[in-house]
Amino acid sequence: xxxxxxSSSFLMFTxxxxxxxxxxxxxxxxxxxxxxxxxxxxxxxxPLSRINRTTRIRCQDKAAYAPLDQRWMFEESEIxxxxxxxxxxxxxxxxxxxxxxxxxxxxxTDKILGRLASTIAIYMRGxxxxxxxxxxxxxxxxxxxxxEKVALSGKKRTQKLYRRxxxxxxxxxxxxxxQLQQRIPERIIEHAVxxxxxxxxxxxxxxxxxxxxxxxxxxxxxxxxxxLPIRDKRIQKQR
Numbered sequence: 001x002x003x004x005x006x007s008s009s010f011l012m013f014t015x016x017x018x019x020x021x022x023x024x025x026x027x028x029x030x031x032x033x034x035x036x037x038x039x040x041x042x043x044x045x046x047p048l049s050r051i052n053r054t055t056r057i058r059c060q061d062k063a064a065y066a067p068l069d070q071r072w073m074f075e076e077s078e079i080x081x082x083x084x085x086x087x088x089x090x091x092x093x094x095x096x097x098x099x100x101x102x103x104x105x106x107x108x109t110d111k112i113l114g115r116l117a118s119t120i121a122i123y124m125r126g127x128x129x130x131x132x133x134x135x136x137x138x139x140x141x142x143x144x145x146x147x148e149k150v151a152l153s154g155k156k157r158t159q160k161l162y163r164r165x166x167x168x169x170x171x172x173x174x175x176x177x178x179q180l181q182q183r184i185p186e187r188i189i190e191h192a193v194x195x196x197x198x199x200x201x202x203x204x205x206x207x208x209x210x211x212x213x214x215x216x217x218x219x220x221x222x223x224x225x226x227x228l229p230i231r232d233k234r235i236q237k238q239r
Contacts, residue, residue, distance in 0.1 A: 090133065090136075091131060091133050091136050091138065095131065096136055096137055096138050101139070101141060102141070102226070103141045103142075103143065103220065103223040103224065103225035103226070104123060104140055104142045104225055104226060104227070104229075105143040105144075105218070105220075105226070105227060106119075106120070106143070106145075106227070106228040106230070108144050108146050108147050108149060108189065109146045109149040109150075110149065110151050110237045110239070111150060112151055112152070112153060112234070112237055113151065114192065115232050115234065115235040116144075116150065116189070116192075116235060117189065117192035117196055118196060119228070119230055119232065119235065120189075120193050120228070121197060123139060123140050123228065124139040124140065124141075124142055124193070124197065124206050124209050125139045125198075125206065126139035134198075137202065139206060139209060140209070141211065141220075141223070141225075142209065142210055143211045143212075143213070143218050143220055143225050144189055144210070144213065145215065145218055146214075146215065146216055147185045147186045147188065147189050147212050148181060148185035148214050150181075150185070150188060151237040152177060157176070158176055158177070158178060160176065160177040161174055161175070161177075162176075162177070162180050162187075162188075162191065185214050186212040186213065186214055190207075190210065193210055
């Protein structure tokens with residue numbers, strides 16, 4: 001008696017018989033093409049005394065093989081193995097070690113705040129790399145000097161407002177761009193870049209890669225930072 005079975009399925013005998021055959025489909029999900037089974041699938045058999053009209057046999061196919069017309073792409077040890085050609089690459093821990101990441105430096109003198117912040121965020125996230133992965137910290141460290149000389153367009157110096165709250169009733173504090181620039185100029189660039197980073201623990205980790213300083217001096221000479229590449233020609237304010 002012939003029994004048709006597929007991988008990972010339960011089938012039933014239609015009549016008691018000591019013989020049973022197992023045939024597998026000619027198509028497998030390997031590379032979306034037909035394959036040739038090199039061996040018969042194996043299943044668990046039962047004694048004849050226990051076989052009846054309701055006996056279930058579990059049939060399980062062996063691993064899929066490479067198609068005959070595509071075996072030239074594989075080595076002999078890979079023909080019977082899994083499909084290694086269609087696996088998505090994902091960075092490992094060794095691919096984003098902080099000590100191996102590059103350091104960039106940029107002078108904020110007369111640079112438009114929003115355009116400068118977006119360029120910094122791109123390099124901090126690693127979007128300039130071919131190995132960019134949204135859920136992994138693949139970016140670099142960025143140093144910003146002369147933060148007090150950043151520029152704005154239009155009338156934002158008096159119209160742009162920065163708000164903060166102490167957490168107590170009536171604790172809202174509001175100040176303009178000019179007021180905050182005179183008090184803490186580093187916070188302006190930090191606020192702009194933070195808004196362009198992911199929200200969550202990944203964004204909090206990326207934010208630690210930003211180093212903003214007032215004036216031309218910074219304590220990161222040992223990291224040997226290089227100039228931040230800027231392709232936006234409109235980032236520099238024309239006077």
